[in-house]
Amino acid sequence: MEFKDYYAALGVERAATPDEIKRAYRKLARKYHPDVSKEPDAEARFKDVAEAYEALHDPEKRAAYDELGRGHRSGERFDPPPGRNGGFEFSGRDAGPGDPADYSEFFESLFGRHHGAPRGAARGSGSDHHAKVVIELADAYRGARRVLSLRSPVPDGQGGVDFRERQLEVNIPAGVRAGQQLRLAGQGAPGFGGGPAGDLYLEIEIAPHPNFSVDGRDVRLDLPVAPWEAALGANLAVPTPDGRIELTVPPGSAAGRRLRLKGKGLPGTPPGDLYVVLSVRAPTATTDAQREAYAALGRAFAGFDARSELER
Amino acid sequence: MAHTPSTVIDAVVVDETQHFTLMQLVRVCSTEPGQLVALVDEGVLSPQGDAPERWRFSGSELARARKALRLSRDLELGPAGTALVLQLLDEIDALRRQLDRLSPP
Numbered sequence: 409m410e411f412k413d414y415y416a417a418l419g420v421e422r423a424a425t426p427d428e429i430k431r432a433y434r435k436l437a438r439k440y441h442p443d444v445s446k447e448p449d450a451e452a453r454f455k456d457v458a459e460a461y462e463a464l465h466d467p468e469k470r471a472a473y474d475e476l477g478r479g480h481r482s483g484e485r486f487d488p489p490p491g492r493n494g495g496f497e498f499s500g501r502d503a504g505p506g507d508p509a510d511y512s513e514f515f516e517s518l519f520g521r522h523h524g525a526p527r528g529a530a531r532g533s534g535s536d537h538h539a540k541v542v543i544e545l546a547d548a549y550r551g552a553r554r555v556l557s558l559r560s561p562v563p564d565g566q567g568g569v570d571f572r573e574r575q576l577e578v579n580i581p582a583g584v585r586a587g588q589q590l591r592l593a594g595q596g597a598p599g600f601g602g603g604p605a606g607d608l609y610l611e612i613e614i615a616p617h618p619n620f621s622v623d624g625r626d627v628r629l630d631l632p633v634a635p636w637e638a639a640l641g642a643n644l645a646v647p648t649p650d651g652r653i654e655l656t657v658p659p660g661s662a663a664g665r666r667l668r669l670k671g672k673g674l675p676g677t678p679p680g681d682l683y684v685v686l687s688v689r690a691p692t693a694t695t696d697a698q699r700e701a702y703a704a705l706g707r708a709f710a711g712f713d714a715r716s717e718l719e720r
Numbered sequence: 721m722a723h724t725p726s727t728v729i730d731a732v733v734v735d736e737t738q739h740f741t742l743m744q745l746v747r748v749c750s751t752e753p754g755q756l757v758a759l760v761d762e763g764v765l766s767p768q769g770d771a772p773e774r775w776r777f778s779g780s781e782l783a784r785a786r787k788a789l790r791l792s793r794d795l796e797l798g799p800a801g802t803a804l805v806l807q808l809l810d811e812i813d814a815l816r817r818q819l820d821r822l823s824p825p
Binding site: 434437438441443444454458535536538553576577578579580581583584587588589590591592593595607609610611621623628 | 727728729730731732733734735747748750779780782783786787790791794795796805809817820821
């Protein structure tokens with residue numbers, strides 16, 4: 409595993425005071441927090457920053473990190489000292505970035521894994537887990553089956569925890585929207601002392617599509633048409649996330665006209681609508697005949713001022 | 721690490737038709753009741769019912785509650801600060817959607 413330089417992740421000196429560490433963390437957290445940030449790699453960056461803060465803001469952990477990390481540089485191969493057996497038990501806040509399983513292997517080799525049944529509880533239900541799943545827009549129309557790989561802690565019988573990798577095939581119903589939660593009953597952490605297992609919640613994210621944008625259940629498509637198609641009307645085959653459909657462009661349409669296809673948005677009760685927004689694309693004239701056609705157009709529209717909006 | 725064979729599970733959408741009591745939401749969000757009560761006091765969450773023991777949170781509030789708790793924990797914000805951040809994020813979302821509708825393709 410690679411050695412992680414937590415000081416570099418926060419951009420502070422090794423001799424930084426606790427206040428400097430806190431200030432650096434807060435500044436970076438505001439910049440990269442996935443709920444706030446639009447930076448493309450926000451989630452990964454925030455995870456690094458939060459993990460570094462988790463290791464450095466607690467004096468106990470910072471001392472252990474400094475001790476173990478002496479002589480190591482970032483990215484270097486790092487072998488945890490033998491005999492650690494899953495790391496120390498550390499006191500302090502348990503809440504890390506997202507789910508505790510998000511910590512790097514390096515972090516866990518140093519500080520152990522934050523899992524297991526609450527102390528002193530003899531029987532109880534397992535905790536609920538959360539994960540995110542990214543689906544295509546077409547999957548949201550039709551429903552989808554996804555295979556998830558989950559890593560969940562199980563008691564190892566000696567008071568510690570072991571990790572179990574398991575595969576889960578999930579049927580995602582048609583009509584799910586971005587940000588919605590799905591519940592998978594009994595797929596969270598196992599209960600202890602005979603208690604029931606927790607649930608697994610999946611948050612739906614819909615991958616951005618180059619042609620379609622989604623607003624709740626409504627979907628929008630920008631449809632380029634030729635000038636004569638807009639002027640004279642046309643029957644066009646247009647793509648929807650659920651396959652092609654026939655669309656009638658009424659004669660006399662202009663760029664920006666919105667055509668509503670009722671019920672062709674995301675399925676549901678009621679289903680959303682598909683809005684087709686027309687844009688007019690004029691071809692470049694390259695032959696004499698084409699130039700003559702534009703010239704004829706210019707003569708026919710002698711009073712037309714393309715820049716009438718500009719200077720008023 | 722042991723492997724177990726895969727199983728097929730039907731996912732249930734947690735939408736407006738489903739409801740959480742305060743204690744159910746506490747459990748799903750792995751938080752304390754006081755944290756959620758503070759978010760209700762700030763108007764971040766709007767359960768039905770006139771007293772905490774009769775509160776019913778709509779399923780669609782789960783995502784909002786989790787987002788509020790993440791922000792408050794990771795950015796070390798109080799309930800009022802969290803409420804303001806969420807309100808501004810909602811406004812940014814609405815403006816982005818408007819921009820998307822207005823922008824030429």
